[in-house]
Amino acid sequence: MAKFTAKPNDLLKINYNPPQTDWMDTPVEIREHMYCHPSKKKDLDTVGFPNGRDWRVADEDWKLPANWEQTILEGMQALLKKYRSFSVFMDICVRCGACADKCHFFIGTGDPKNMPVLRAELLRSVYRGNFTLAGKILKKIAGARDLTVNVLKEWWYYFYQCTECRRCSVFCPYGIDQAEITMMGRELTNLLGLQIGWSGGPIAACYMKGNHLGLEPHTVKSCIDLFSEDIETITGIKIEPSFNRKGAEILFVTPSGDLFANPGTYTAMGYLMLFHELGLDYTWSTYASEGGNFGFFSTNEMAKRLNAKIYAEAKRLGVKWILGGECGHMWRVLHQYMDTWNGPADFLQEPVSPITGTKFENAKSTKMVHISEFTADLIKNGKLKLDKSRNDHLKVTYHDSCNPARGMGMLEEPRYVIKNVCKNFYEMPENTIREKTFCCGSGSGINASENMELRMRGGLPRANAVKFVHDKYGVNMLACVCAIDRATLSAANEYWVPEVGVTGVTELVANALVMKGEKERTLDIRLEPLPGKEGSEEVS
Amino acid sequence: MKTLFPLFAVITLIVLVVAGVQYANMQFLFGVIIPYLAVATFVAGLIYRVMKWASSPVPFRIPTTCGQELSLPWIKQDKLESPSGTLGVIGRMALEVLLFRSLFRNIKLDMREGPRIAYGSDKWLWLSGLAFHWSFLIILIRHFRLFAIQLPYPIHVIESLDSFLQIGVPMLYITDVVILAAVTYLFIRRITNPLVRYISLPADYFPLFLILAVAGSGVLMRYFTKVDVVGVKQLTMGLISFRPVVPQGIGIIFYIHLFLISVLFAYFPFSKLVHMAGVFLSPTRNMANNNRMVRHVNPWDYPVHVHTYEEYENDFREKMKSVGIPVEKE
Numbered sequence A: 001m002a003k004f005t006a007k008p009n010d011l012l013k014i015n016y017n018p019p020q021t022d023w024m025d026t027p028v029e030i031r032e033h034m035y036c037h038p039s040k041k042k043d044l045d046t047v048g049f050p051n052g053r054d055w056r057v058a059d060e061d062w063k064l065p066a067n068w069e070q071t072i073l074e075g076m077q078a079l080l081k082k083y084r085s086f087s088v089f090m091d092i093c094v095r096c097g098a099c100a101d102k103c104h105f106f107i108g109t110g111d112p113k114n115m116p117v118l119r120a121e122l123l124r125s126v127y128r129g130n131f132t133l134a135g136k137i138l139k140k141i142a143g144a145r146d147l148t149v150n151v152l153k154e155w156w157y158y159f160y161q162c163t164e165c166r167r168c169s170v171f172c173p174y175g176i177d178q179a180e181i182t183m184m185g186r187e188l189t190n191l192l193g194l195q196i197g198w199s200g201g202p203i204a205a206c207y208m209k210g211n212h213l214g215l216e217p218h219t220v221k222s223c224i225d226l227f228s229e230d231i232e233t234i235t236g237i238k239i240e241p242s243f244n245r246k247g248a249e250i251l252f253v254t255p256s257g258d259l260f261a262n263p264g265t266y267t268a269m270g271y272l273m274l275f276h277e278l279g280l281d282y283t284w285s286t287y288a289s290e291g292g293n294f295g296f297f298s299t300n301e302m303a304k305r306l307n308a309k310i311y312a313e314a315k316r317l318g319v320k321w322i323l324g325g326e327c328g329h330m331w332r333v334l335h336q337y338m339d340t341w342n343g344p345a346d347f348l349q350e351p352v353s354p355i356t357g358t359k360f361e362n363a364k365s366t367k368m369v370h371i372s373e374f375t376a377d378l379i380k381n382g383k384l385k386l387d388k389s390r391n392d393h394l395k396v397t398y399h400d401s402c403n404p405a406r407g408m409g410m411l412e413e414p415r416y417v418i419k420n421v422c423k424n425f426y427e428m429p430e431n432t433i434r435e436k437t438f439c440c441g442s443g444s445g446i447n448a449s450e451n452m453e454l455r456m457r458g459g460l461p462r463a464n465a466v467k468f469v470h471d472k473y474g475v476n477m478l479a480c481v482c483a484i485d486r487a488t489l490s491a492a493n494e495y496w497v498p499e500v501g502v503t504g505v506t507e508l509v510a511n512a513l514v515m516k517g518e519k520e521r522t523l524d525i526r527l528e529p530l531p532g533k534e535g536s537e538e539v540s
Numbered sequence B: 001m002k003t004l005f006p007l008f009a010v011i012t013l014i015v016l017v018v019a020g021v022q023y024a025n026m027q028f029l030f031g032v033i034i035p036y037l038a039v040a041t042f043v044a045g046l047i048y049r050v051m052k053w054a055s056s057p058v059p060f061r062i063p064t065t066c067g068q069e070l071s072l073p074w075i076k077q078d079k080l081e082s083p084s085g086t087l088g089v090i091g092r093m094a095l096e097v098l099l100f101r102s103l104f105r106n107i108k109l110d111m112r113e114g115p116r117i118a119y120g121s122d123k124w125l126w127l128s129g130l131a132f133h134w135s136f137l138i139i140l141i142r143h144f145r146l147f148a149i150q151l152p153y154p155i156h157v158i159e160s161l162d163s164f165l166q167i168g169v170p171m172l173y174i175t176d177v178v179i180l181a182a183v184t185y186l187f188i189r190r191i192t193n194p195l196v197r198y199i200s201l202p203a204d205y206f207p208l209f210l211i212l213a214v215a216g217s218g219v220l221m222r223y224f225t226k227v228d229v230v231g232v233k234q235l236t237m238g239l240i241s242f243r244p245v246v247p248q249g250i251g252i253i254f255y256i257h258l259f260l261i262s263v264l265f266a267y268f269p270f271s272k273l274v275h276m277a278g279v280f281l282s283p284t285r286n287m288a289n290n291n292r293m294v295r296h297v298n299p300w301d302y303p304v305h306v307h308t309y310e311e312y313e314n315d316f317r318e319k320m321k322s323v324g325i326p327v328e329k330e
Ligand code: SF4
Pocket: A092, A093, A094, A095, A096, A097, A098, A099, A100, A116, A117, A171, A172, A173, A174, A175, A176
């Protein structure tokens, strides 16, 4: 595959007028830089996914297993029986088009099959043709079609061009959620071993080693030890976090991405500093060393299998409750699925902040609290000493990650935290934030490098709103509570608005946090000189 | 093709009823048997559809949250867009069903030079949708007068409100104008908006034409080609009391109207029109966002294979010990 070299202007020639031919008569054109490579056989085998094999997307022959049509149709039947959402959503769309221009992939590509409604029709047409009387008799007139290899390829192409962000669902008068339909579509493609590598690899790694990156226990520890050294350089304070420690009060779980790559690592340092300052009785786990869940982007069962480690580890270590770091899809899973899959967590206690005594009533069953909820409560109760001015050089905006916004409803907590640690905060335009927020363009396991054009196109609506506040207010930093965002928006900003960096909310907190016994800070969390403080030592 | 087929279908229906009543004298078929069958199909079909949906469980609680969750006591929860209890869910559903809350959010993409992506307000779909559905409902209620010996008071009130402009004889019902305008707008929107036209199926045009024809024939009957009102009432009272009678000389336009309504009723459960019932079963709207407070149970949950801590420690025991990470088995 040739390297992706297109310049932003090349991508901006977007044509929103659909082609002359009807969509059913327009065969899918699988384009380079718009799709991810297939999953390796060994990764699928590791977790027991069926039909692992070596195949290439660009090849005509995908080496589909014999009887694949039957596998898909039986799979569909089973899903219709298992999920009311799927069954209802297949029947009630009126094609009003309210969702049509709400998808970031449609906005960025102009490809009509990226309209959520049409993405759904790709599957719905086969549903009609095989599961409804009208479709069986009237065929195309009823909007029905047969399942063919080309239809399957089209499904695959477009179900991995949906980041399951749920923005379409907000605007649909019946709440039809294309994310849910994409999840069903991906369940089906998984039956045929059509997983993408960027999900398949992390899933296998997470299953065997505890985290998506495949960090082994000693490496998890050494990553965190390295952060501790940097923290000592910045603050003069030595931090010694614990791992797999029995009897700790709190288990802390966060996505492994933050242990490895900038700028996520700075957020991880932020956690360490915050917890140290509070004297929190907590532990990291190397076994449950992943908050995220790429299984969620393959099958429901896989997601449950990966998620099981969190409660299992909490039980083994005998902690009282669980605190979760910043991550988007991780919180959709924890908020809407974990308790159902692997609960009831009756071996844990209802979460109470040991610092403020606040009971987190909203988490009394699942027993897992979001770091922004936890931090907002600390600030509200005056438990943190904060020097806002250390963030004065930043003009910050906040990106609501899809899942905390639309699958959880956590909108105010991070904003409250940011406003308490930063002087300069500016919101992006109203139609691009909160429940209407735009995806980073690379969620749901498609943040690979070979599909960079797709990612940049999908990231355009978000980046464009960032550019708006950059031009208007001089915003130079985008804060978020998502590890995937920290990686993907760094790339999208670099492409569309290179002037704006990306940070986790907890990094901002740590930068402002005045710690007991710290030396005068001249460096920020990124070990870069703190503006306004560099020269202070010489001057005084 | 996508528009022509449904258009011809509706025209064929009209030809069919005209031929049947005018030339073949099948008043009893079109005036009694088909209406009965249509209502029976409507009821049975709707029950079947709802039962079918309801027979699939809701394994996970997946509301699409459109507002602030319930969290810390000093953070204001959005009780309607992110309800945490039954009352809030009822409120959210009421807003959705009665006022089309989500359509009200609608915005329109506007890609400008720069690029500067803007999102303009676009309330026309919401307005026409609301106008259409409400006038349809009011007209339907008005028709109950045909099935009552004495005009019930609520219907009287609705009728007088609906004709408050007091124009013409018989007095003009506002809903008659509104429904024709709204459906016409929805049709024009469907063929002129390139995106909406692209996603449209024959099954989207057919109900539009059918409803237009139903409303059109009704309007014709009331304001232009008069029918024998006494005869109509005799027929409808006969239907409702299960002692059907077919008075002579009612006028063909009435039979057209009645037949098209019958088709609409019978078609309803087997088409996208079931969204009327389906919206109540949509899990992204009808569930409370209390996920971490109250455990949701999945009826088909089953145990799965996991990679246990024991297996994990077996894989990495030496490495763990070498960096001082505690292990279960030394
Ligand atoms: S908004 Fe909903 S009903 Fe309208 S086209 Fe989209 S999915 Fe269908």
